[in-house]
Amino acid sequence: MSGSMNLTTHEHMLRDRVITALNSSLSFPQVLEATRAPLLEFAPSDSLALCLMRTTPVLDFQWLVPGYSIPLLEHYASVSDHDFVRAPIFARPNVVLRDEEMLPRREYEHSLLYQRSRELGLGLEHVMAVLLPIRPDFLGAFALYRTERRAFSAQCAAVLSSITPHLVNAVRNCSDVQAMTTGAHLLEELHNRSDTAYLVVDPSSREVMRSPHAAVLLERWFKPSERHSSGLPLPLKERLDALVGMNADARLEKNVWVSLQADAYRTVRFIELPTREGPRQWALVMNEIPMSIPLPVDMRSKLTPREAETAKYLLRNWNHEQIADELDISLGTVDAHVRSIRNKLGVDGRADLIYQATRLNKPV
Numbered sequence: 001m002s003g004s005m006n007l008t009t010h011e012h013m014l015r016d017r018v019i020t021a022l023n024s025s026l027s028f029p030q031v032l033e034a035t036r037a038p039l040l041e042f043a044p045s046d047s048l049a050l051c052l053m054r055t056t057p058v059l060d061f062q063w064l065v066p067g068y069s070i071p072l073l074e075h076y077a078s079v080s081d082h083d084f085v086r087a088p089i090f091a092r093p094n095v096v097l098r099d100e101e102m103l104p105r106r107e108y109e110h111s112l113l114y115q116r117s118r119e120l121g122l123g124l125e126h127v128m129a130v131l132l133p134i135r136p137d138f139l140g141a142f143a144l145y146r147t148e149r150r151a152f153s154a155q156c157a158a159v160l161s162s163i164t165p166h167l168v169n170a171v172r173n174c175s176d177v178q179a180m181t182t183g184a185h186l187l188e189e190l191h192n193r194s195d196t197a198y199l200v201v202d203p204s205s206r207e208v209m210r211s212p213h214a215a216v217l218l219e220r221w222f223k224p225s226e227r228h229s230s231g232l233p234l235p236l237k238e239r240l241d242a243l244v245g246m247n248a249d250a251r252l253e254k255n256v257w258v259s260l261q262a263d264a265y266r267t268v269r270f271i272e273l274p275t276r277e278g279p280r281q282w283a284l285v286m287n288e289i290p291m292s293i294p295l296p297v298d299m300r301s302k303l304t305p306r307e308a309e310t311a312k313y314l315l316r317n318w319n320h321e322q323i324a325d326e327l328d329i330s331l332g333t334v335d336a337h338v339r340s341i342r343n344k345l346g347v348d349g350r351a352d353l354i355y356q357a358t359r360l361n362k363p364v
Helices: 009-022 028-042 086-091 105-110 112-119 154-180 186-191 212-221 234-245 305-315 320-327 331-345 350-361
Strands: 047-054 060-064 126-135 138-146 197-201 207-210 256-260 264-272 282-290
Touching (some): 028 060, 086 126, 105 112, 264 350
């Protein structure tokens, strides 16, 4: 993803540090604190903030600010209705926007947010932000700020764009863990769930632990002949070996494995576990999902009628040609619908669409 930009050797090193920091923990505060210094140098800024937003039953938000506080965000509830950033980024999810692309400078300086920031002693002269669709009911807004009159450049926006998929992935991993456990360790919580199974393995494919339900699924999913000498099923070992050998960009669309069976989808999500030192272990979170996955209402509400129909057939594992024939539209139109679905729902591909639809139908 950084190949389309002309980065110096130092900038490539900074980008790698940012991505490593985003994958360093499954805790929002720890991830942001680890990311702050390299990101503020990579995309030169004075401060950063992440806003987590729930859209149902009403819009609710929580600001997370590592390092020095941003007074305006501590008083955000009183000015949220005048936030000029929200509408532009909601209209273009996953697209980094600079303040000059949101409104003219004269209007910017007359906005309530700008005036309040100056009154509170930290004038936010420039902002650059991006909306991160995590799930249809859960979004993130990530923003960088400058306190001096030095506008963000197009190159700076491109730099932030290059790590946006990694931001989405980090927020998703942290939110998944937070949803499953309140203060408890991820694996301890997963261990006692009857609807989810997991394996923990090290990079050499040696199994470290498993939950009770994992043995049931492994026996049902894989024949003895499909087992590697390590005990890990060959399809899962091959995916893990591939992920370990990939760079962070390549991993993003490969961390969910899906196998289509006669009556169900079998899914495995690969999560690299944080560690202080040494090789990082992986959790393989396993689920068995009925074939007839309905398109969740929250997803449908984000899509046009044609996109919703396309998503419905994607969940049935139809290929693009079958969808085009069924809807009597061109293959190019199907491709466009699929791109729009991925943008609006914040999914990486078909496997992730299945995974996220299952979460909304029956949280896992």
